[in-house]
Structure formats: C-alpha cells, structure tokens
Amino acid sequence: MNISLNPDAELVRLVKEGLRRTGGYCPCRTERTEETRCMCREFREQLRDPAFEGFCHCLLYYKSL
Secondary structure (H helix, E strand, O other), X not given: OEEEEOOOHHHHHHHHHHHHHXXXXXXXOOOOOHHHEOOXXXXXXXXXXXXXXXXXXXXXXXXXX
C-alpha cells in the first residue's frame, strides 16, 4: 500500500492549516468526532479495500495501488 500527500502543495498547505485550526479534525467536516479525526474513519476503511485507489475526503492523502 502506498499513501502519499496530494501533489498540489497549495491544497496540502490549506488542509494542514485547517487541521491545525480544528485540532486535528477534518476541516472539510462540520462535526468533530473521533470518526472525523485525521486520518478519518472513512479513509481508514477505504484503505482496507485492496482495490481502492484514490483520495481521502479532504484530498490530503492519496492511496495508489
């Protein structure tokens, strides 16, 4: 499994800034629960799928096959 940051440096900067502002919770979500703490539950579940390739919800991380 290969997980990398989005190649768009400006987007990565904005998302990381949002993560700092929200205390580590996905800045793209309105709720602040353990399920939305980065790396969010949705993406962790997608990582378990060996056929999944793509970005997490906020586009910070990318899983390639």
